[in-house]
Amino acid sequence: MLLSEKPKLLFVHIYKNAGTSIRRAFLKAGVLDESKELGLHGHATAAEIARFIGEEAFRGYLSCAVVRNPWDWQVSLYRYTLDKPNHHQHEFVKALGSFEAYLDWRCAEEVRLQKSFLIGDDGTCLVNRLLRFETLAKDFGALCAELGMDLSLPHLNASQRSPWRDCYDDRLFELVRETFSEDIAYFGYEDCSLP
DSSP, rough: OEEEEEEEEEEEEEEESSSHHHHHHHHTOOOOOGGGGOOOOOOOOHHHHHHHHHHHHHTEEEEEEEEOOOOOOOOOHHHHHHHHHTSHHHHHHHHOSHHHHHHHHHHHHEEEEEEGGGTTTTOOOOSEEEGGGHHHHHHHHHHHHHEEEEOOOOOOOOOOOGGGGGGOHHHHHHHHHTTHHEEEHHTOOOTTOOO
């Protein structure tokens, strides 16, 4: 996450959605991140932040987050976990042996929706601006223009991998569609398909 008073900006960092790159761009431009003083973890949800600083204070910030196609998100999470030996799930995911086994486990045992990072207790989205990973350069540029800033976005923590569609067969594609149906509908990814 990132919390700044000048500019009045609050960034909710959904993991593996370009958050490290966005934070780095703002910090490099001299934006001071005051989130560490809150004692919240780097992937705190909007609801956690709002409860901590108060809903009125939360509404005083331009709040934003990046969302990503759930199929691509799962490939990125898998590759990142495998590529980082210090990741807390590295050994577990490595032992699963394949992306297929990973998805079977993820969809049965540990589902976390991107939506859960952004909604309040009443189910409404707390964040003012949603940037899409697929159009990130354009969306980040628009956000920066709104803040009166001209920043370039570095590409950090990227997983080295093939296009996400190459990782799916029909069964796995439908498994993600069913498991992450709330994210797919909420963020408008219904048109995604395999070739």
